Amino acid sequence: GENVEQHPSTLSVQEGDSAVIKCTYSDSASNYFPWYKQELGKGPQLIIDIRSNVGEKKDQRIAVTLNKTAKHFSLHITETQPEDSAVYFCAAKATGFQKLVFGTGTRLLVSP
């Protein structure tokens, strides 16, 4: 079955810096890759997603890139702000399946 690896597990940056979180997946049939932000005591919230027919997608300060050949995808956050501090999860989903397979999470801390 699908396995998603995520790095780093923790990431500390200064406000205004960029942050990059990377994930790799194992199942070449995966074709949907969402990123979720989880704040303390809350459920995961979708921040951006990408489908396998697209290599890059951007939404204001966040962007996601996908390399299907290498089976990895990355989240890029530019001009980080303290309110970006949270745990970020990548996930993958394959055609024909309904479940999302999550990565292990990255705790991002943005210091003022």
Place this chain on the structure above:
Amino acid sequence: EPEVTQTPSHQVTQMGQEVILRCVPISNHLYFYWYRQILGQKVEFLVSFYNNEISEKSEIFDDQFSVERPDGSNFTLKIRSTKLEDSAMYFCASTSGTANTEAFFGQGTRLTVV
């Protein structure tokens, strides 16, 4: 913005007791899910539910677990005889379809088995 709501937010139960976790998915969504997150670990899929039946389940979802949509709005997860290792945050989610549509998650129910 529409949201998935879960009750209770925290449930403490004795080992061996039955618990029911409740969820109200987004009203026009058709697919419903339960995930769990053991403290400090990744979010894991338990089960998906469509058209009043289980459409997919994981190895975690054994005979101790069951799901039900008792009426037009609620979606429940029952654990028949809780074990200590069932202690986790349980998230309900819903989607409007399966073709790579956004999954909306509830805020979770923290289950503590003592």
